[in-house]
Amino acid sequence: MAIPILDLTRQYAAIKPEIDAAIQRVVTSGRFILGPEVEALEREIAAYCGVKHAVGVASGTDALLLSLRAVGIGPGNGVIVPSFTFFATAGAVHNAGATPIFCDIDPQTFNLDPADVRRILTSDGGTRPTRHGSPTQIKAVIPVHLYGQMADMDEIMALAHEFNLYVIEDAAQAIGAEYRCLLQRAADHGRRSTARQAGAIGHLGCFSFFPTKNLGAYGDGGMVVTDDDELAERVRMLRVHGSKPKYYHHLVGYNSRLDALQAAILRAKLPHLDAWTAERQRIASRYDELLAGVPGIQLPYRASGRTHIFHQYTVRVLDGRRDALREDLQSMGIGTEVYYPLPLHLQECFVHLGYREGDLPESERASREVLSLPMFPELAPEEQTYVAQSIRSFFGSSSQP
Numbered sequence: 001m002a003i004p005i006l007d008l009t010r011q012y013a014a015i016k017p018e019i020d021a022a023i024q025r026v027v028t029s030g031r032f033i034l035g036p037e038v039e040a041l042e043r044e045i046a047a048y049c050g051v052k053h054a055v056g057v058a059s060g061t062d063a064l065l066l067s068l069r070a071v072g073i074g075p076g077n078g079v080i081v082p083s084f085t086f087f088a089t090a091g092a093v094h095n096a097g098a099t100p101i102f103c104d105i106d107p108q109t110f111n112l113d114p115a116d117v118r119r120i121l122t123s124d125g126g127t128r129p130t131r132h133g134s135p136t137q138i139k140a141v142i143p144v145h146l147y148g149q150m151a152d153m154d155e156i157m158a159l160a161h162e163f164n165l166y167v168i169e170d171a172a173q174a175i176g177a178e179y180r181c182l183l184q185r186a187a188d189h190g191r192r193s194t195a196r197q198a199g200a201i202g203h204l205g206c207f208s209f210f211p212t213k214n215l216g217a218y219g220d221g222g223m224v225v226t227d228d229d230e231l232a233e234r235v236r237m238l239r240v241h242g243s244k245p246k247y248y249h250h251l252v253g254y255n256s257r258l259d260a261l262q263a264a265i266l267r268a269k270l271p272h273l274d275a276w277t278a279e280r281q282r283i284a285s286r287y288d289e290l291l292a293g294v295p296g297i298q299l300p301y302r303a304s305g306r307t308h309i310f311h312q313y314t315v316r317v318l319d320g321r322r323d324a325l326r327e328d329l330q331s332m333g334i335g336t337e338v339y340y341p342l343p344l345h346l347q348e349c350f351v352h353l354g355y356r357e358g359d360l361p362e363s364e365r366a367s368r369e370v371l372s373l374p375m376f377p378e379l380a381p382e383e384q385t386y387v388a389q390s391i392r393s394f395f396g397s398s399s400q401p
């Protein structure tokens, strides 16, 4: 049996008439860049996330870059980012002209560890020497909600308040995830206990609509969400070369516009998102049951007060057997992936920042142990059973739950 880690053709087959109608609508409208479809999607995503503004941009990477630029991050600034994340989180910081300051993760959630953020902020007074010897002023932190579960936003917002930092949520993998805790917003010093959506807690939140995401386009796309009128306006300007009105430039921005075809496709998909999320959660619970007690495997942790939307179902494979298991599953026709095999502080392009192996041990251990299993709403029960049986037989554990 061949089971891919993700099969987007099944989703298209299930909603073909809606997608085809959306594409047809744009093609016949003759409006292909920004315009009414993008504006409608922006309103719908803002309502979905419970925020005032949503601004469509060309990708999740650009959502991060434009957010950083909107809060004034540039040369001389440092931005705290987890080392264990997709490259774009740190790449955007570098491309804004700033320095990524790598932080370790909580081994249970794989998300940025607030205690390590505090260590960084207090060990050098919020500055860190660069290669050139000049200090970097830390001005922002980017919590990443990895695999679909939110980072510890109460602690992160409290730190942001204490150290006067901007918080830019990288919610690329977490659209629809919720956080139900006491929130303290750095911006208004207010405290309230409520459920908030991923992206809606920090000063700005960033989404990716890369096709493999839970809400995926048929090309690149991204969105920035915020409650802040001024920041929303700056992101709107930055996506069109910093202009407002057209041809009058307040800033040097980018060409980072969302196109109407992607917006129309996303609008067709958005009404299905919650049902797809529920399917992912059901599949995750079934994996939990099927894999319970397998020696050598650690199942995903669900932090209290948060919903996990299972962009990925990621296990830890202990005792150095991850790559052998992956090869074995591959030979059985089962697709898996390692998100991510090398933490960012050890990437060649950041060698000049001076990090060494051993600096961020939990990020390094996660890179050696994680393995993501097939996960998409249309995954059939018999396919899941086959995946679990194959894992059990690799570990020589034939007992069924």
Ligand SMILES: Cc1ncc(COP(=O)(O)O)c(C=O)c1O
Pocket: 059, 060, 061, 062, 085, 086, 088, 089, 144, 170, 172, 173, 207, 208, 209, 210, 220, 221, 222
């Ligand atoms: C955590 C994270 N951040 C940022 C991005 C960048 O998004 P995009 O690929 O849309 O540029 C992604 C997606 O690939 C991601 O997973």
